[in-house]
């Protein structure tokens with residue numbers, strides 16, 4: 001029992017005897033600590049933009065004669081901070097829905113070719129021509145939640161754009177793995193130091209907070225991806241070389257359906 005937290009209770013039993021009941025509370029303590037951390041982090045993340053908004057409102061109230069240009073600039077900044085709060089709350093609600101038993105996974109046939117192509121289109125739009133986006137789609141359709149898989153794959157692809165300098169290449173591929181199915185996003189971006197990799201799917205964990213915020217990140221994207229994959233019986237693999245690029249692979253169980261899609265290349 002070394003390193004574990006045990007709770008003991010003595011209960012009276014017949015003939016003046018007693019029973020010692022022990023309960024291993026290590027796991028519930030760990031979950032409590034995680035919950036506390038999440039609330040502390042979420043409060044901090046929401047308080048920062050709110051402080052900016054309240055600050056500008058106070059300035060506006062104390063200076064009724066403020067010129068129009070300054071007022072408009074302040075309104076733009078407040079809108080940005082409000083939108084940041086909306087993204088955070090949206091991601092927090094998504095995470096709690098993914099973890100809740102009240103929203104079990106709804107499986108349907110997912111046309112993977114259409115899904116991967118639409119994620120690629122979205123990635124190109126987000127990149128605005130700053131990166132080459134390549135697509136390879138050879139795997140079969142699967143049974144799963146189209147909406148959840150789409151949001152997970154789009155999340156990985158948008159990270160590739162956000163963490164890659166202009167001129168890089170982003171490759172999306174859907175293929176059969178050794179005994180599974182794999183959607184991989186490979187970029188030629190900034191990469192990640194090995195010490196961070198195991199923690200990337202933790203809520204609000206970021207390697208570089210300011211870069212994440214500049215690019216409208218909430219720090220919850222990979223936690224959402226991990227939960228979507230877990231619900232589908234899958235997992236996320238991450239490999240990276242700092243300064244050279246990263247590869248995020250969503251591994252799904254091999255429950256292939258129908259015929260293979262054709263490969264396509266879209267620079």
Ligand code: ADP
Nearest residue numbers: 159160163206207208212217218219220221222
């Ligand atoms: P964020 O909203 O901050 O991007 P995520 O949960 O999506 O949150 O990612 C967590 C952190 O992982 C990011 O802040 C970033 O440091 C790192 N990261 C994610 N994807 C990549 C990538 N493709 N290249 C480099 N770093 C990445």
